[in-house]
Amino acid sequence: MTVVVNENRNKRARVASATHVAGCRMDLNVRDFAPMAADEPALAGGTDEGPSPLEYVTAGLAACQLVTVTKIADAMGLDYTGLRVDAEADVKFRAAQGAMSPIPRFSAARLVVRMRSPEPPERLARLEELVEERCPVSNLFLDAGIAPEVVWAIETTG
Template sequence: MTRNGVDVEAVNALTKEMRKDAMARQKTLSGLLSWNGGAHSTTIVRNFVIPADEPAVLGGTDRGASPMELVLTGLAACVAISIAYSAVEDGIEVHAIEIDVEGDLDLGGLFEIAGSGRPGFEEVRLIVRVDADAPREKIEELVNHGYRRSPVVDSLTGRVPVRVCIGREDAGAG
């Protein structure tokens, strides 16, 4: 059975398994990035190839969304998914979810220009529109619940440690 495009049986089976076995809750996500020169790179995640680049004005070749645009994309997509899943749990039929997402950043931080702010987003804004078979108060509740349960929101607003390890390929091995 599906509701709102969500395979409810698969989600329920996973949820049941995670309640029984704490190890079933743990997941490591990964990808492999290859730099293509300049600001252009390609990342492989599962079976998906995701290009990233900067616009020409920032020295890129505009062959993909910028890394910061990809962050905004991930945020909006995760909030939408969380809203849809919350609606499934509440038995609400959703017809559409649209999210306008934008973020402000000081590009001077990237280029280490004196007096600039930090290189990350200063503020991110989401405007969420949900068309569902529910009164406005319930839709507001769904949006707030979706926001609170979003792993991307938590990762951006929490203090997630980032560890960088330096590896190298041995040249001329053999």
């Protein structure tokens, strides 16, 4: 199965801005959507008024995987329901020089793709292959040396 890519879409930039509110609190702006709050937990010096930037990256990984599964499954004409993706990313802290606090770094990522489908195993295996090579955020992790572990929890129906 071939997925056709519109070459003109490859050149569109994704634009976002972060505006300082107070302390670690910021407003994130993307296109014409209402601002999204971002902050750090109190333990990290914030006021916990929104997800942290690292939590947004983790949520972006889950969302990107879900969109990729949806687009490819629909292009393949797969029958499915109950699609959900759970993501978890481990953060390790590296010592910083001087009085600076430790530097957080992603060290591992795990995804669980949950869905129900009556499709045969061969078609579902093809879906997995295509998603693995096409999810942009998953590939961003991979390019950084962190291969996300992906578990497909497919409940067969019908």
